[in-house]
Amino acid sequence: MSDLENKLIVHVIGETDYTSFPFERKAFEGRNKVFGTSEGDQYIRVIGAMLGFDNWEKRQHDEARPGLTYAEAVGHSILNLVAGTDTLNFALEMGYNLVMLGVFRAPDLHDGEPSFSARMLGVSNVSTIDVDVHAGLARDGILAGAPLILEDIRSGMFSEASIVAEMAMEAIRIGALTSGHDEMDDLDGPLPNAIMFRDIVTEKGLEATIVCACDSDLAAQIRDHEGDLEIGLVAALVPTPFGGVGYWVWQIAPDTPFSYVQEQFVSLHSFPNATYDRLKSYEKVRFLVVDRNTHESTRTVLLNTQMLGIGAFERAALDVASREPEGDFRAGCEYVMQTHEPMEFLKRAQG
Structure with a gap:
């Protein structure tokens, strides 16, 4: 049996790190949508903190608390955050096996503490568990969605200093909204x-x-x-x-x-x-x-x-x-x- 059979992979790209978590497709059943709620924001903070400060490789296997590693805490947060979203439901219904999520810096809080926001980056089908392949597809989603992401920045959802802002601005500057492909409206x-x-x-x-x-x-x-x-x-x-x-x-x-x-x-x-x-x-x-x-x-x-x-x-x-x-x-x-x-x-x- 294939490693990907009956699996749905959620790939998350953050400010400095990225990772993929394969879940059983049935794991999403019966979960309420929390994306866009205060509960969802808590999960975003966990994910953003672990993928936003260039320490994922060093700390993912450390204990966040007795009996729970940081990797397990992030996986739990990802599962609950994407469950019930339109993108996740679409992937399950249409048979896609990869859902992509971006968690990036938002404008800092009033006390200077870092803040994070999340955006779904699309779905795809893959035949590999290679996280670098998933990351390439996620980057394609960011570049293709550059105009929408710039609107998110203007609305205050993402920080102008975030990595996603840098990627979106570069995509607009060179006039390429997909990897190697120009959008027809921009020609x-x-x-x-x-x-x-x-x-x-x-x-x-x-x-x-x-x-x-x-x-x-x-x-x-x-x-x-x-x-x-x-x-x-x-x-x-x-x-x-x-x-x-x-x-x-x-x-x-x-x-x-x-x-x-x-x-x-x-x-x-x-x-x-x-x-x-x-x-x-x-x-x-x-x-x-x-x-x-x-x-x-x-x-x-x-x-x-x-x-x-x-x-x-x-x-x-x-x-x-x-x-x-x-x-x-x-x-x-x-x-x-x-x-x-x-x-x-x-x-x-x-x-």
């Missing part, structure tokens, strides 16, 4: 005619989507199309003189007057990838048709991730990448474009 000018993986921020945290950016007239036709919108995909690993390239050919709305195909190129050395990990964890993924000039989403289609072969593609890509050095990805893409015609590629792949 000036038209988007490229392309299909791309994008993280978007929702009330439940980060959601990985597939975005199809196209010209305005085509986006309008797709919006106005009556009935279901069919989306097809053929994905392959193409060897080139410059190294292997992931070649995805999407077929949008076949058998309609506005049917078209769109190529997408994927670097085989880009895995593991947090956005792709989120994609493959979903039963269904949102495919967003976007007007590339206005950045407006005109149509949404839910695609079955298993039918798309997202997990199988990653396994094949990792296998190839483990056997060949990283090449010139851009040159490889140009080679594929010169040697492969998308419609002919589709016909051969479909027999």
Whole structure:
């Protein structure tokens, strides 16, 4: 049986330290929501104090009181704090196994004593108990939610001197609200005619989507199309003189007057990838048709991730990448474009 089977991990990132606690999923049953109450604030103080002063590694196994270690006290606080929250309930209902929580410095109290506040950072699915992997996903959540976190700072929830303020300000400064991915609303000018993986921020945290950016007239036709919108995909690993390239050919709305195909190129050395990990964890993924000039989403289609072969593609890509050095990805893409015609590629792949 897997170490993660029937488990829900809560990862907490604080001012200086971070940690993960795996709980039995049933441990959250029957507990009342205390997040946002005075009882919840007590748990936040315990967590903040242990993860906020760079002493977690040294003190977690010390006794907070006879028969109770600091690690056990923090675990008890985390369990009670997240129980009953919308984020926790969403994770349990949808089958996610990682919930992420941030506990950071708030403005100091009047007597100068440090104070802490907490924010849920989203959910995900993981296949490892590695706390550093969980921390990377939590940081993704912070960077993606930077505008919301800055609002928290302006409202006095978090201190301007907190680490989360520093991270959010840096994300805004460089204009990147996800790790390596710009939010469409923050891009000036038209988007490229392309299909791309994008993280978007929702009330439940980060959601990985597939975005199809196209010209305005085509986006309008797709919006106005009556009935279901069919989306097809053929994905392959193409060897080139410059190294292997992931070649995805999407077929949008076949058998309609506005049917078209769109190529997408994927670097085989880009895995593991947090956005792709989120994609493959979903039963269904949102495919967003976007007007590339206005950045407006005109149509949404839910695609079955298993039918798309997202997990199988990653396994094949990792296998190839483990056997060949990283090449010139851009040159490889140009080679594929010169040697492969998308419609002919589709016909051969479909027999």
